[in-house]
Amino acid sequence: xxxxxxxxxxxxxxxxxxxxxxxxxxxxxxxxxxxxxxxxxxxxxxxxxxxxxxxxxxxxxxxxxxxxxxxxxxxxxxxxxxxxxxxxxxxxxxxxxxxxxxxxxxxxxxxxxxxxxxxxxxxxxxxxxxxxxxxxxxxxxxxxxxxxxxxxxxxxxxxxxxxxxxxxxxxxxxxxxxxxxxxxxxxxxxxxxxxxxxxxxxxxxxxxxxxxxxxxxxxxxxxxxxxxxxxxxxxxxxxxxxxxxxxxxxxxx
Numbered sequence: 001x002x003x004x005x006x007x008x009x010x011x012x013x014x015x016x017x018x019x020x021x022x023x024x025x026x027x028x029x030x031x032x033x034x035x036x037x038x039x040x041x042x043x044x045x046x047x048x049x050x051x052x053x054x055x056x057x058x059x060x061x062x063x064x065x066x067x068x069x070x071x072x073x074x075x076x077x078x079x080x081x082x083x084x085x086x087x088x089x090x091x092x093x094x095x096x097x098x099x100x101x102x103x104x105x106x107x108x109x110x111x112x113x114x115x116x117x118x119x120x121x122x123x124x125x126x127x128x129x130x131x132x133x134x135x136x137x138x139x140x141x142x143x144x145x146x147x148x149x150x151x152x153x154x155x156x157x158x159x160x161x162x163x164x165x166x167x168x169x170x171x172x173x174x175x176x177x178x179x180x181x182x183x184x185x186x187x188x189x190x191x192x193x194x195x196x197x198x199x200x201x202x203x204x205x206x207x208x209x210x211x212x213x214x215x216x217x218x219x220x221x222x223x224x225x226x227x228x229x230x231x232x233x234x235x236x237x238x239x240x241x242x243x244x245x246x247x248x249x250x251x252x253x
Contacts (some may be wrong), residue, residue: 026076038053041223046230047056049223059212059231066208069125070194073132077189085144095145106138114200120138123204128197133198136189143185147178180247187243194239198232209235 023043029035030042041049053059088095114131121127151174159169175182189237201210205218216225 001205009151026041026134038222040117041226045223049221050227050231051218053212053224053231059209059228061209062212063235066194066197066210069128069208070132070190070197071103073197074136074186074190075128076129076133077136077140078186079191079195080133081185082139082144084137085141085182085185086148088141088145089148099142099145102138102142106142111196112201114203118204123206128200128206128208131200132193132197136193139185139188139192140182141185143188144178144182146185148174150181151177185245187247190243191240194236198236 017218026035026040027043030037030040033151037045088098110131111136114127117127117131122131128237155173155177156169159173198208198210200206201208202214203210205211205214209228213232216228
């Protein structure tokens, strides 16, 4: 336990020390004229701009909009993706036929579809929600099928030995065994959906975290733009950390 605490302290020290060095180097580079302030704002000005953004731009309202849209898209994707993933497992021919297509679609840059959805749905939260839903559904479908396929046949045979019905085997044996893999798909969907929605907000200059960065960019307020970007990064790190903690908890249950 003590060694783990010491190692965590060393990791934190190295990380914070590296960050402090980078901040000092950035400040000195701009002050010495090596880097134009129109390209890189001094960290001291970024801090001042962050305080002003907090007072005037209300970043937590933007955060609430982005996270709200992201979570709504994920909930909708789970409600559709889990049954579809089960269907891909239940009907093996269909699953094998579409698994490759879905994998290719998941790897493709779906952000390029936004002009089509923009024309069909308009520039609103609904469009962001649908784009997030499209991004989130595919990994949930694929990982649900994978989780069910990889359940040990021994466990299924034990259930049959106790005269369990197919429905009971699914709910009491297969789904609990597949939860870690299924949640991997949910975790991927949460990450990619947040990235997709923030990027769309920036492209469309819409409200939210991406829109906040885009607004500072349009004003050509370089320190405020960097402050907004740093805020987005910090909130994303916290978001991803929470998702990792949930996954770790599910694996230990």
